[in-house]
Amino acid sequence: MAALRMSTLFLRTLREDPADAELPSHRLLVRAGYIRRVAPGIYTWLPLGLKVLRNIERIVREEMDAIGSQELLFPALLPREPYEASGRWTEYGDNIFRLKDRKDADYLLGPTHEEMFTLAVKDLYSSYKDLPLSIYQIQTKYRDEARPRAGLLRGREFTMKDSYSFDIDDAGLDASYAAHRKAYIRIFDRLGFDYVIVAAMAGAMGGSKSEEFLATAQHGEDTYVRCTQCDYAANVEAVKVPVPEAVAYDGLPAAHAEDTPDTPTIESLVDHLNAHFPREDRPWAAGDTLKNVLVTVVHPDGTREPLAIGVPGDREIDEKRLGAQLEPSEVEAFAEADFARNPALVKGYIGPEVLGEDGKSGIRYLLDPRVVEGTAWVTGANVSGQHVIDLVAGRDFSADGTIEAAEVRDGDPCPNCGHPLESARGIEMGHIFQLGRKYADALELKVLDQNGKLVTVTMGSYGIGVSRAVAAIAEGTHDEIGLVWPREVAPADVHVVATGKDDAVFAKGEEIVAALQARGVEVLYDDRKGVSPGVKFKDSELIGVPTIVVIGRGLADGTVELKDRASGERREVAVDGIVDAVVAEVRGPDAR
């Protein structure tokens, strides 16, 4: 491969930030000439960007091959039928691009390829002897995002690695999952940025074990929580509240309804309680109240179901957590008309009595896990302006089940060790999960087992956002003056900058570049004439190749400058030793 030369490279760096870019990674990738926007969420990869993308693909490919996963390639343009069979043609809603061909047949641009992988295995394999199998592709995917944003982080056309494992039983799936997990750790280690592995919900996909690889990022879209003490980390959706032990309610006072006029909010209720029903040991607080929240659940088949959720009054419902629990159904707000349809509900004063399958409203009622048997609550009396005090769970009321929908807060106890949790932000880079038999069932992927009996295959699903990784790495490694690429993904190993007007400098530059290339070092060479040193330095900092060699005035004294982009450290090196010095930087001090 020839050196990249700035004099001819299809590149123009920009001094100004693009108007539509919110995140540093987006701004810098555009300014440094790595990508260009074509339409919302749709980008062109310019030469430098494509090199980074290909480097990431190579790392992913090497590590997938290393665990025996086999690469294949599915089309992006897919017929409707398999997605109809799995139910996703409709489930995806507006999020997929649909189109018709000239014969009016329905197609979609694949958002993920579960159906195609499942059908390919069904097509080729028929026996337990064929398993286990792991296959993957690195491929262009499409999602019609409602709000494409943040450059490559949430695009509408993007590159993913997706792989699937196929096993005859759960033990096989566990082994396949473990192999992928190890490969992912190697991949993300090599990509060279900070990441965290968090427990995740399997979500709409069904299945059991599920983990996400998040790039830690101040501006990340995903919030996760981590323990301040142990190594627990989880997506907010996946945090399980430590359930308190049930307590005995013998001897607790009987429940009593009281007038609490004009107390439709938790705050007004607590004030009223402290004013009119003061407690001896401690004042009433929001956490003593039980708030019953109504929502409408819209099921995939379009049916609408009201749902009541009881949470301690000091916590809000977290929409993401609630949504994750109810997937693939969706959640809508409970409207005035819905209240009108359910006259048993007295807005602002709803209590457990009218809720649940046995309640007057018949509305399904789910409780936060903290509302354990034996705990006493202040809650609505189902009469306007009245609440019930000392209503004890398990004694005075019960529900149809529990739900993890209340917000998680900094300081909440770690489900693992009990120490306080804290929240942080990240970018989802990879997701591995035990998909189970959802698609194998829907598409009838069965093989003969040892006894000649047909059994449904169990699957694992493993994704990496490859184009997203370009932005996530930029986001995680940049500094205030430009991009700072980790070595394995950088568009070149070294950026050689020839400065000034002296022909000897450019001649020496050519010589050094040729020598580096001969050693297998990939070079970006700034051989532009008539461009000031200041502009060249700025460009080299913006572009972010990890090692920079500056050839300039020092050449007269036999030295050039060797600079580390990340640390900013620079040192003079004898010109005769520069090739060895660069090779040592690129491959480590022991390389030759």
Added chain:
Amino acid sequence: MAALRMSTLFLRTLREDPADAELPSHRLLVRAGYIRRVAPGIYTWLPLGLKVLRNIERIVREEMDAIGSQELLFPALLPREPYEASGRWTEYGDNIFRLKDRKDADYLLGPTHEEMFTLAVKDLYSSYKDLPLSIYQIQTKYRDEARPRAGLLRGREFTMKDSYSFDIDDAGLDASYAAHRKAYIRIFDRLGFDYVIVAAMAGAMGGSKSEEFLATAQHGEDTYVRCTQCDYAANVEAVKVPVPEAVAYDGLPAAHAEDTPDTPTIESLVDHLNAHFPREDRPWAAGDTLKNVLVTVVHPDGTREPLAIGVPGDREIDEKRLGAQLEPSEVEAFAEADFARNPALVKGYIGPEVLGEDGKSGIRYLLDPRVVEGTAWVTGANVSGQHVIDLVAGRDFSADGTIEAAEVRDGDPCPNCGHPLESARGIEMGHIFQLGRKYADALELKVLDQNGKLVTVTMGSYGIGVSRAVAAIAEGTHDEIGLVWPREVAPADVHVVATGKDDAVFAKGEEIVAALQARGVEVLYDDRKGVSPGVKFKDSELIGVPTIVVIGRGLADGTVELKDRASGERREVAVDGIVDAVVAEVRGPDAR
């Protein structure tokens, strides 16, 4: 890279031909487990197929890089606007996939990317100093073919390498074109199949010089002609008829109309002439008559224009040649209603008198170039049942111009040397042409020249069908028992087959495979147990890796078999020398 093992490879060879496959390449690629059909013209690449595809991509990439072309990557999902500006949003008709996003904005799946390349250069460049530039991508393209057929040869989702050159002037374009032409010759030489470079029409794209690289193929979709003597070769559309010299018409008899009842066809006319107006020197023949054919030309803006074409009566109009001459307009048959609208036209007896801008019909009239001044013809008299004899071109009639629309026949003179032409069939694999300023004009790609004046850039366009090449190579190199890959594109360098039940054979197989891998040889290893030697041999012949090593009974005597897939030649090799022997096959006898 680890060896591919048949015991775990995601592959099932088929003994039966797929029902929908007409061509050998299609049948064999499916049967040998390289591709699988997902929808008409849409395929999945299984592991072996993907390896061949990637090998072709690598060769293309290396040779493009070698001429200094820079790789980038445009999206496949493209907004309507640039295609609207170039006029292609409508020109493409049903041939492109169109879709809308959730905000009802129009998009298409890119069939070619002229607009995107042009806009990218406009975005980044502004001066003659930035030129010349050559940029390319290897990318997935989409065309909604009316009749997707022949497997990968005419797909609806396919991979292409497309590149464009940008120059300030025609001399620069000539140089860029020449560089690409050389790179294409290197690429097609390395791909290892027979091809021919033919002169081509630039077609709808405008521009001047244009050549196609065709794989010679019995079942190819494209017909071309070649000289039996010199190296002239051209697409049928591009063949230029050698124009005879004009002859003097002094002394020729005057034209005279004659009754020729019931002679609406050339055949009936010739019979009538020989019966009623016999000639002394030779009988009348179809070539003595001038046939005037009417068609309707539909222009891109939707307007319809009648057109009359005069050709010697022994030649048919060639639709492809006619279409190529009239692009981007389209041609439709002249209907009864069209005749009714033009009462000057007497069907079956149409003569030049009523044609042309000065004729009664006012219909544009174009002549075959063979109808030169001084030649005498029998043609319609514009009266039912009458023809004119001795009507002399240039003396008695003229037209509005000439057109190359008559069929080319075997035996026609070569425009280069005059020797007979013959026709042959091929598959279009590459196309290089001087696009000129069509897109630069439409999208206003101008740069400042040496004098500070804005000038429009001139472009060259260069394509290679990468996925199509997989099928074309298979089509050109297979034999009756399977695929026969040229060395540089084969999915592996060597196919090692361990036969029988003897553990020593499999142990030796592992040893040989490891030694080959250590020498950098890519191995497909048939390590399946419980599969008969016959099945393994058949599979190895079907799969078509160029070198096959069979380890079997001979091992007891210290030998294995080395087989050349293409020639079928086989020889016994001492087991200790097999690794060297294979390396010599793979890299040539002097390799180590």
